[in-house]
Amino acid sequence: MFQQPIIKVQNLKRHFKVYKKQPGLMGSIKSLFKRKYETVKAVDDISFEIKQGEIVGFIGQNGAGKTTTLKVLSGLLYPTAGAVSVLGFNPWDRKSKFQKQFALVMGQKNQLWWDLPAMETFLLNKAIYEVPDEQFEKTLNKLVDLLKVSEILNIQVRKLSLGQRMKCELIAALLHNPKVLFLDEPTIGLDVVMQKNLRDFIKAYNKEFKATVILTSHYMNDVKELCERAIVIDKGKLIFDGKLQDIINKYARNKILSLVFSKEVVKKDLKKFGEIKEFSQDNSSYTATILVSRKKAALVASDLLKELPIEDLNIEEPPIEAIIREVFQSGNV
Amino acid sequence: MYKYWLIAQLFWQDSLVYRASFLMWRLRSFTSTLISLSVWSAIYQHQSQVFNYSQPAMLSYIFLTAILHSLILSTSLHSLANEIYSGQISFNLLKPINFMGMLISQELADKAINIIFAIGEINLLYLIFKPSFILPPSNTILIFIFWVALGIIIHFIINLLFGTIGFWSPDSWGPKFLFFMLIEFTAGKLYPLDILPQIIQKIISKVVI
Ligand SMILES: Nc1ncnc2c1ncn2[C@@H]1O[C@H](COP(=O)(O)OP(=O)(O)O)[C@@H](O)[C@H]1O
Ligand SMILES: [Mg+2]
Secondary structure: OOOOEEEEEEEEEEEEEEEEOOOHHHHHHHHHHOOEEEEEEEEEEEEEEEEOOOEEEEEOOOOOOHHHHHHHHHOOOOOOEEEEEEOOEOHHHOOHHHHOOEEEEEOOOOOOOOOOEHHHHHHHHHHHOOOOHHHHHHHHHHHHHHHOOOOOOOOEHHHOOHHHHHHHHHHHHHOOOOOEEEEEOOOOOOOHHHHHHHHHHHHHHHHHHOOEEEEEOOOHHHHHHHOOEEEEEEOOEEEEEEEHHHHHHHHOOEEEEEEEEOOOOOHHHHHOOOEEEEEEEEOOEEEEEEEEEHHHHHHHHHHHHHHOOEEEEEEEOOOHHHHHHHHHHHOOO | OHHHHHHHHHHHHHHOOOHHHHHHHHHHHHHHHHHHHHHHHHHOOOOOEEOOEEHHHHHHHHHHHHHHHHHHOOOOHHHHHHHHHHOOOHHHHHOOOOHHHHHHHHHHHHHHHHHHHHHHHHHHHHHHHOOOOOOOOHHHHHHHHHHHHHHHHHHHHHHHHHHHHHHOOOOOHHHHHHHHHHHHHHOOOOOOHHHOOHHHHHHHHHHOO
């Protein structure tokens, strides 16, 4: 079925003028009188389209321009150049009709009233977004169930843990059932279990409401688990847009073979199969991991099984962090 | 409209969270009026007429300016600069709500809480000093109300302007503090301006008005 894209970004640029301080105290004093300005190209000619129901991962190093892009899409920043449309609206117009259909969650900021229980913010948002009583009740119950936070809704927000707070932030942002959801590092600072909880939740929300989600994250696990499609940006430029699996195929030159031997082997015998990453032979456990080129992985594995006393063998993808690092190093795609 | 009413309610709840700092805040405004009244009462111990003001007229003046002070000079906008600087303001810009309407409802909520407590405190001060009030002539009351309303609006706008400092710096207290000192002095919070030497009165009226 042909589907209209719900988010369209064409040649988007967002530049900032920032002043450059010279180092040291003298620099500070000089800058009181005269300042040198320079232009930071936070987003520099980016284009993409996103269809309804997609979960897209924004990957990029710190300062790549992820947050800036999301802010332009939310109508918080005016683009320096280019055209942006979300749900058929120009975000910058900040129409209520548009604002009622999307939400932005920022992992490093909170919209909850700090000194009051989260429930107060929920009720305020209900009024602001004009959510009918029945729908509010239903959505709130569902979200509270999914996130298991029924106990903490009436506790002052400042007394909650980071993870609990983030869950409440998500609820506050989702009470009006937004069709489009921008998540800017929603899992930042959370422990692994909590990260997993939130990921599961985001997946469930996407399924339940057919919501379109853009997610930025430092944690590759977030992206790997949630997003089929990834957009990689670096220094404001889009350097990859496509299936996450495609980046992996293209940039992961190697696969990792992890081996368990039934008895001792000599390191030298292993060398000819690939680059040895780890090798340990103590007491009763003999293990090793080796890197082999991905095309030859299957072949090498069968050779290994033939020639060495192998008890267990696993072929794994390298961690996605390593792959992305390679994408950045290569410059473009 | 309901959303703005709810914002005012949350603002009140929020103001009352920290009881100690709330009490300190009230104590400060109470003490400031108390000191003024004490000083003037002392001055009038041995004379009935100072600078052409009788004791009841002067004390009435202090009482009235205390009420006007809490009505006009109270504001919820002190945090605006910091909200802009930190980006916290974003959340309000993202929502389908009129941002100015939101600021206004918070401002009114702040003034309401101020005036309610100020009136309570003034009753207390009345019991202490038991002045006989001399009220301003009633035929100017409409102009007076109009004038107060304008004062509230102008003060709101000036504080919005101070809030825009947040585009460059998180702290708007420096210039604001200077401004408030000047206001308290030139608006006659401490004493009626016509008791000042002619020359200072002239300067004030030339420079400020
Ligand atoms: N308001 C701003 N003023 C000046 N520079 C900014 C502003 N916001 C972001 N930048 C700069 O733009 C670049 C991209 O920032 P950002 O979008 O926050 O990156 P990311 O979210 O990918 O880490 C950074 O170099 C940052 O310093
Ligand atoms: Mg960011």
